[in-house]
Amino acid sequence: MTSTAPASAQQATPPQQPAGQVALQPPAPVAQQQQRPPATSAQRIMQISVVTVVVALLVAALGFVLALNQAAGLDRAGARADRVLTVMAVRSAVLDADGAATNAFLVGGLEPQPRRVVYDEAIAAAAAGLAELAEGADADAELIANLNADLTRYTSLVEAARVNNRQGFPVGAAYLDQASTLVREEMLADLDAVLSMAADDAASDFGVGNLSYVVVLVVVVALVVLIVCQVRLAAMTRRRLNPGLALATVLLVVAFAAGAMGARSSAETAAAVRTEDYRPTLAVAQASVLAAEARTLESFTLIKRGSGAAFEEAFVERTEAAAALLEEQGGDLPELLQTWLDRHAEIRELDDSGDWDGAVALAVTDDESGPSAAYTQLVEAAAAEIGAGSQDVTNELSDAVTQARLAAWVLLITGIVAAIACWRGLAARREEYR
Numbered sequence: 001m002t003s004t005a006p007a008s009a010q011q012a013t014p015p016q017q018p019a020g021q022v023a024l025q026p027p028a029p030v031a032q033q034q035q036r037p038p039a040t041s042a043q044r045i046m047q048i049s050v051v052t053v054v055v056a057l058l059v060a061a062l063g064f065v066l067a068l069n070q071a072a073g074l075d076r077a078g079a080r081a082d083r084v085l086t087v088m089a090v091r092s093a094v095l096d097a098d099g100a101a102t103n104a105f106l107v108g109g110l111e112p113q114p115r116r117v118v119y120d121e122a123i124a125a126a127a128a129g130l131a132e133l134a135e136g137a138d139a140d141a142e143l144i145a146n147l148n149a150d151l152t153r154y155t156s157l158v159e160a161a162r163v164n165n166r167q168g169f170p171v172g173a174a175y176l177d178q179a180s181t182l183v184r185e186e187m188l189a190d191l192d193a194v195l196s197m198a199a200d201d202a203a204s205d206f207g208v209g210n211l212s213y214v215v216v217l218v219v220v221v222a223l224v225v226l227i228v229c230q231v232r233l234a235a236m237t238r239r240r241l242n243p244g245l246a247l248a249t250v251l252l253v254v255a256f257a258a259g260a261m262g263a264r265s266s267a268e269t270a271a272a273v274r275t276e277d278y279r280p281t282l283a284v285a286q287a288s289v290l291a292a293e294a295r296t297l298e299s300f301t302l303i304k305r306g307s308g309a310a311f312e313e314a315f316v317e318r319t320e321a322a323a324a325l326l327e328e329q330g331g332d333l334p335e336l337l338q339t340w341l342d343r344h345a346e347i348r349e350l351d352d353s354g355d356w357d358g359a360v361a362l363a364v365t366d367d368e369s370g371p372s373a374a375y376t377q378l379v380e381a382a383a384a385e386i387g388a389g390s391q392d393v394t395n396e397l398s399d400a401v402t403q404a405r406l407a408a409w410v411l412l413i414t415g416i417v418a419a420i421a422c423w424r425g426l427a428a429r430r431e432e433y434r
Contacts, residue, residue, distance in 0.1 A: 052422035055222040060415025067408035073208025078397035080202035088285035090129035095292030097122035102299035209267025244425005248418035255414040262407035269400040281389030288382040290322035336378040343371030
């Protein structure tokens, strides 16, 4: 009988390949194809060398650039803060001139010489301020050109009002009204636009102090990388300390303490200047401007005899706003403002009781107990405080700029020296593992 092989044996028999053909082997697994030989010790040492040098150079480059940008920004912030205060000074000068002109108009005939002196000095101050603003003009150049032209128009209208007032012509009041309207509706609007641009620029430049956080982060990350590299190197070489990496670490600690923290300290100084010096000074300047505008309104309340209620309402609005600003700052200015307001109340009492002549006489008197003297004391005290505050802003921001620049050079030098120390310190290890 012929034996039959089991089915399992038949299935296990590999198929026969045709003659002349080579059997194909199955492809190797993908993981086996992509597997690379592990890095040698020499390669790992070189990697550590490159990484440590790169992070040290990043500290040098980024720290230097960022700290210098911070210094440049704070320098611009000082200039633009000064520009803001200059705009406020021009605004106050224009209103002081208008206040002196309207107050002198109440006298009739030949104006008092002290009022003329105040007017001339205020116009000169406004012209000088506009000239200073024009030197640094950019997007606001057209506005400043308009202001110069308007200042010329204003002085012409005031002169026309004076000439007619000396001769007793009623048209003089119309010229004066035109001049004051030009100030309130056109010049102040343009000055507000210039002020808004300057204030926005100053706020933006004060914000560059945030770059100091980036500087601190860069140095801290570099320190962490150096420490990790030293740990790996110690595990490979069985040596606890590499002199080059240790020196580089010490240098980056110096970069952190003197460079990164110096940049941060500079930013904190700038922030303190902004809140403790610049803003209070600006608030006093704003209050001074409001008081100057109220001074003009006080005179117009009398000039428009019998129809000056709207000017009195505006006077109250301006002085209340000025009082609120000065109350936040403290000092003697709130009391000086209140003294002037008390003298103004006496003018209103006389006028409201029908004694217009008495009210005018009190408004124009130069007596030390009169409203003009009280207003002058307020203006002089405010000007002194604004001047001192402006100087403080300039000096302290200058110190912050110097500190940021010093931090930039510390970061540059320590970063470069640390990079050299890393490379030289690992030179012996690279030679050992060749």
